Amino acid sequence: MNFDRIMIRYGEMALKGKNKKAFEQKLQSNIARMLRKHPETTIQKTQGRMFVHLNGEDPHEVMQKCQNVFGIHSLSFTVKVEKEEEQMKEAVLLAFNEANDAKSFKISSKRTDKTFPIPSQEMNPILGGHILRNTENVKVDVHNPDVEIKVEVRHEGTYVTAQDYPGGGGLPVGTTGKSLLMLSGGIDSPVSGYLTMKRGVEIDAVHFHSPPYTSERAKQKVIDLAQELAKYGSKINIHVIPFTGIQQKIHREMPEGYSMTIMRRMMMRISEKVASKENILSLTTGESLGQVASQTMESMNTINEVTNYPIVRPLVSMDKLEIIDIARKIGTYDISIRPFEDCCTVFVPKAPKTKPNREKANYYESNADFTQDIEDALEESYVIEVTADHVKTNQQKDDEFSDLL
Amino acid sequence: MIYLDNSATTRPLPEVLDSFQKAADQYYANPSSVHSFGSEAERLLERSRKQASSLLQVDPQEVVFTSGGTEGNNMAVKGIAFQHQTRGKHLITSRIEHPSVIQAFGALESLGFEVTYINVNKDGKVNLEELKGALREDTTLVSIMSVNNELGTLQPIKEIGQILKDYPKIFFHVDHVQGIGKIDLPIKDWGIDLCTISGHKIHGLKGTGALVVQKYVSLFPLLHGGSQESEVRAGTENLPGTVAFVKALRLLHEDQIGKSDHLRTLRHLLWTSLKKRSYCQINSPKDGAPHIVNFSIPGYKPEVVIHSLGEKGIFISTKSACSSKQPDVSTVLKACNLDHDLTTSALRVSMSYQNNEKEIEKFLEILDTTVEKLQQTMG
Numbered sequence: 001m002n003f004d005r006i007m008i009r010y011g012e013m014a015l016k017g018k019n020k021k022a023f024e025q026k027l028q029s030n031i032a033r034m035l036r037k038h039p040e041t042t043i044q045k046t047q048g049r050m051f052v053h054l055n056g057e058d059p060h061e062v063m064q065k066c067q068n069v070f071g072i073h074s075l076s077f078t079v080k081v082e083k084e085e086e087q088m089k090e091a092v093l094l095a096f097n098e099a100n101d102a103k104s105f106k107i108s109s110k111r112t113d114k115t116f117p118i119p120s121q122e123m124n125p126i127l128g129g130h131i132l133r134n135t136e137n138v139k140v141d142v143h144n145p146d147v148e149i150k151v152e153v154r155h156e157g158t159y160v161t162a163q164d165y166p167g168g169g170g171l172p173v174g175t176t177g178k179s180l181l182m183l184s185g186g187i188d189s190p191v192s193g194y195l196t197m198k199r200g201v202e203i204d205a206v207h208f209h210s211p212p213y214t215s216e217r218a219k220q221k222v223i224d225l226a227q228e229l230a231k232y233g234s235k236i237n238i239h240v241i242p243f244t245g246i247q248q249k250i251h252r253e254m255p256e257g258y259s260m261t262i263m264r265r266m267m268m269r270i271s272e273k274v275a276s277k278e279n280i281l282s283l284t285t286g287e288s289l290g291q292v293a294s295q296t297m298e299s300m301n302t303i304n305e306v307t308n309y310p311i312v313r314p315l316v317s318m319d320k321l322e323i324i325d326i327a328r329k330i331g332t333y334d335i336s337i338r339p340f341e342d343c344c345t346v347f348v349p350k351a352p353k354t355k356p357n358r359e360k361a362n363y364y365e366s367n368a369d370f371t372q373d374i375e376d377a378l379e380e381s382y383v384i385e386v387t388a389d390h391v392k393t394n395q396q397k398d399d400e401f402s403d404l405l
Numbered sequence: 406m407i408y409l410d411n412s413a414t415t416r417p418l419p420e421v422l423d424s425f426q427k428a429a430d431q432y433y434a435n436p437s438s439v440h441s442f443g444s445e446a447e448r449l450l451e452r453s454r455k456q457a458s459s460l461l462q463v464d465p466q467e468v469v470f471t472s473g474g475t476e477g478n479n480m481a482v483k484g485i486a487f488q489h490q491t492r493g494k495h496l497i498t499s500r501i502e503h504p505s506v507i508q509a510f511g512a513l514e515s516l517g518f519e520v521t522y523i524n525v526n527k528d529g530k531v532n533l534e535e536l537k538g539a540l541r542e543d544t545t546l547v548s549i550m551s552v553n554n555e556l557g558t559l560q561p562i563k564e565i566g567q568i569l570k571d572y573p574k575i576f577f578h579v580d581h582v583q584g585i586g587k588i589d590l591p592i593k594d595w596g597i598d599l600c601t602i603s604g605h606k607i608h609g610l611k612g613t614g615a616l617v618v619q620k621y622v623s624l625f626p627l628l629h630g631g632s633q634e635s636e637v638r639a640g641t642e643n644l645p646g647t648v649a650f651v652k653a654l655r656l657l658h659e660d661q662i663g664k665s666d667h668l669r670t671l672r673h674l675l676w677t678s679l680k681k682r683s684y685c686q687i688n689s690p691k692d693g694a695p696h697i698v699n700f701s702i703p704g705y706k707p708e709v710v711i712h713s714l715g716e717k718g719i720f721i722s723t724k725s726a727c728s729s730k731q732p733d734v735s736t737v738l739k740a741c742n743l744d745h746d747l748t749t750s751a752l753r754v755s756m757s758y759q760n761n762e763k764e765i766e767k768f769l770e771i772l773d774t775t776v777e778k779l780q781q782t783m784g
Contacts, residue, residue: 279439397445401452404424404648405655 001090003059003077003098006066007161008050011073011169024050027071027172033234034065036389051078063165068232070198071175072167080157083116088123088151088158089130095149095162096131096138102163104141105131109151116153127151171200173233178202179312180275181284182267183222183238185340188286188315190225190332191323195314196284197233204278205236206271208243218340226386228331235387239274242380243267246373253368260352261361264294264303270374272307274381284312288323298355305358406718407764411606412554412583412697412755413722417649418608424652425610429645436642437633450644453651460651460658461602461617463592469616469634470647474582475505476627477601477616478548481578482509484624484637485546485599486518492574493543499523499531499560500740502550506580510548523549528690529558529741537568546576551584555737555753557689557697559588566596576622582606582614586657587668587694598622604646608757609653613646660758668695671756671765678769684776688738688751696756699738701747705779710752713775719768721754 010027028043028050035041040055041062054062059077066075077098081087096105109123118126127149128140150161181193183205193203207222219240226236246266254262271283287295294303304311315323327333385392408416428449434442436450451465458465471477486496498510500522510520521539523531531549540547547569549560562579569577578599581590585602592600599622604613618624618637630639672695679685679700688699702710707723714721723735738748754768 397448398452401449404428404449405453405456405651 001079001081001087001094003079003094003162004054005078005080006052006054006059006063007076007078008052008066008167009073009075010048010050011071011167012171023071023172023175026175027069030071030172030174030234031066031069034069035062038062038065066167067165068168069172070168070170070200070232071172073169074164074167076164077162079160081160083113083153083158085118085126088160089127091158091160092127092149092151093131093134095160096135096147098162099147102146103137104139104144104146106140106142106145106148107131107151108148109153111153113153113155123151123153168198168232170198173197173200174202176200177282178204178278178280179282179284180239180271180278180280181205182271182286183207183225184286185218185221185225185336186286187327187333187336188288188291188323190229190286190336191326191330192284192286192312192314193229194232194326194330194332196312197229201284201312202233203229203236203284204274204280205238206241206274207238208241208267208270210244210247211242213244213247215340217338221335221338221340223384223386223391224335225332226384227388227391228335230386230388232330235385237278238384238386239278240382240384241270241274241377243377246370246377249368249370249373254364256349257351257353258356258361258364259349260294261299261302261356262365264299265306265361265365266370266374268303268307270377272309273374273378275309282310282312283307284314286315287313288315288318288320291320293352293354296354298357299353302356302358302361305361406720407760407768408720409754409756409760409764409768410720410722411757411760412753414605414611415608415757416759417605417610418653418656420656421609421649421653425645425649428648432644432648436644437631446644450642450647453644453647457615457651457654460654461592461600461615463617464620466635467617467619469618469637470642470650471601471614471616471638472612472643473605473614474503474580474601474603477582477603477614478503478505478578478580479509480616480624480627480638481599481601481618482506482546482548483513483627485576485578485622486513487625488623489545489576490518493541493545494518495521495541495544497521497523497536497539497544497547499525499549501525501529501553501555501558501737502548503554503580503582506548506550525558525740527741527743528693529553529556529737530690531560531565533561533564533568536565540568540572540575544572544575546578548578548580550580550582551590552581552588552694552697553737554583554697555735555751556699556741557583557693559584559690559692559694562590562597563595570596583694583697586661587696592617592619604650604653607653607657608759609650610646613643613650615650664758665695667758668756671760671762672696672698674762675754675756675765675769678765682773684780686747688741688743688747698754699751700754701750702752702776703746703750705750705776707750707752709779710775713779714768714771717771717775719771721752721768723752 031043038057040057042053044051079091081091107124107128109120111120147163152159176199179196179201181203183189205226209219226238230236250259250263289295432446432449434446436447454465454468458468496518514520523536525531549565551562552559569575576598579597580601582601582603584590586607598619600617602615605611624637626637628639633639633642675698679687685700685702688701734748735751738751
């Protein structure tokens with residue numbers, strides 16, 4: 001006997017009232033996309049629940065993929081058996097064994113089909129006894145069990161549900177709009193993207209690339225990071241902005257102390273333009289208060305002056321160690337620590353102003369006109385499309401079109 | 406099988422079908438959808454438009470994708486007439502236009518517009534002096550085809566464009582459905598404001614085509630209901646069809662460069678061979694389009710000839726397919742003032758780059774035996 005389906009319970013989504021249906025549909029399509037490489041699986045929506053029918057696919061692989069999907073509160077393996085004592089016994093034992101280290105358990109039976117001869121209260125000891133007879137050093141604990149096994153006798157059959165696994169939480173990606181993530185290649189921005197996606201937000205990324213100061217490997221790093229993030233959502237378009245010219249001009253014409261602040265302001269301006277072109281309504285950054293010079297209250301105030309787009313900063317109050325924990329958990333940490341320079345590290349002044357102000361930044365910027373430089377950078381920007389399975393550049397996409405035409 | 410009815414429709418190229426299938430399968434999103442899948446489809450559509458525009462040597466925003474020649478012609482004729490009716494209700498066309506043009510004008514007449522039909526000579530060429538004389542202050546449109554679909558006659562489009570340069574308020578529409586890929590038509594240089602082309606005449610798919618509408622031209626839309634195609638043609642874009650059409654256009658363009666002599670050679674062979682045959686008389690002008698030869702076998706109903714040839718696997722046609730279901734006279738040939746026995750016995754052979762000399766020879770051979778047989782039974 002094997003598990004034939006996975007039961008999915010919603011989190012916050014259940015509270016969405018009239019919009020619930022749309023949320024459910026999005027969740028279903030997100031799960032389906034995640035399980036594309038398991039073509040036999042089917043998804044069934046029922047009142048307040050969803051079931052993934054395995055149809056022979058590997059239960060543990062499917063479970064692992066479903067756990068990454070945002071909008072799911074918890075998941076459990078479930079098996080449907082006949083309303084027949086021996087089969088039910090075998091099913092509860094399977095469910096118990098699924099929880100590897102469990103030392104205590106509880107069986108909660110429910111009998112919707114009253115024609116089934118054994119009442120719920122009598123079923124618990126019959127099924128529990130079977131587990132006890134087939135295991136060692138295991139006991140029943142009705143108050144604080146390691147695992148609770150649910151048995152539901154319905155008209156169409158009996159469902160036995162094993163322990164709960166935690167889901168991704170949050171909201172299904174794609175239900176709360178889109179944000180443009182400023183993705184540098186460091187540890188913070190991917191985590192920030194992940195947390196934003198967890199709130200149901202789809203993301204595009206903007207990346208500033210400064211050849212020859214930053215290498216192709218730095219860009220590859222960003223692609224790899226985006227690919228990790230894509231595992232939690234849908235495809236991510238990385239808008240790669242050639243930034244060398246602007247950086248050189250800042251370096252040449254702006255006072256050193258303000259160069260970092262002004263560089264960030266330029267990035268903000270460009271990001272806002274990208275967002276506006278793509279109909280994206282907010283920007284997301286990996287800023288964490290007090291971490292580096294650009295993330296002081298004064299810096300944030302001065303940098304933020306150039307955009308009135310909302311800036312989502314999920315990490316703003318997190319400690320570095322908390323951020324690293326999440327980065328490890330979501331698989332971005334090892335990529336982020338690859339030692340390549342990115343545009344935020346290459347032109348760092350010796351003594352960046354930690355308390356810049358808007359007036360001075362505006363004054364310095366007024367000495368040089370960056371309008372054309374920004375236009376040029378946008379003009380020369382290109383898109384790399386990243387999904388969990390593949391990476392496609394604009395050029396490749398265009399080649400595909402050329403074949404068609 | 407020898408297929409010589411390419412002016413009715415052509416066989417879609419395998420590459421074209423392949424593009425259609427792939428586009429329909431991989432880019433099925435609605436180009437108007439906001440999601441990224443939709444914007445990808447939109448990008449493909451715009452890439453198609455760009456490619457079409459560069460092949461036609463116009464600007465991308467001047468290409469409106471349509472469902473084919475009939476729609477393009479209706480859109481141009483009615484679109485100009487309605488949009489500019491406050492300025493004038495006088496329109497000009499020729500007597501030998503395609504039914505999708507002639508009947509559109511007929512419909513406008515019933516709505517109170519006045520139409521002048523320019524006569525043609527024996528070869529089917531419009532009379533330029535008559536055209537000049539017909540131009541008026543309240544004329545809004547002149548619509549003349551580039552290549553006649555029955556005779557292959559080339560109209561003096563360049564000269565008409567030249568004449569109309571002195572009338573900046575009159576729009577010039579050219580039905581180029583038979584001409585595309587066979588003859589050059591520099592739209593911008595010749596003062597053409599609107600130009601119809603169709604996909605299925607160039608080895609693309611039926612239900613595809615384009616109307617070129619110069620930037621400064623405003624049209625009353627035939628179809629309302631959305632902002633697609635610069636708001637002159639509402640409705641979800643036929644992306645796979647369009648992609649296939651533009652592919653066909655590119656392949657045609659390459660063919661045209663490489664093989665334009667080929668068609669002329671075929672036509673010359675056909676022409677000189679038919680000329681030698683006493684039972685037939687050629688109706689097409691000698692300097693016509695390189696793919697159409699119209700001839701009559703006086704005394705024999707064209708349908709009988711067509712069916713007899715069809716039995717041997719050879720497919721030609723009578724008049725244009727669009728009017729061939731109507732019996733008797735060809736109105737085009739009648740407008741050319743040809744004798745009654747010629748207008749009632751006309752046949753059309755229309756070739757494509759895919760035909761070869763062997764096929765033409767085979768056709769002639771079978772035509773001879775067919776006519777001989779018919780003479781025995783009917784003569």
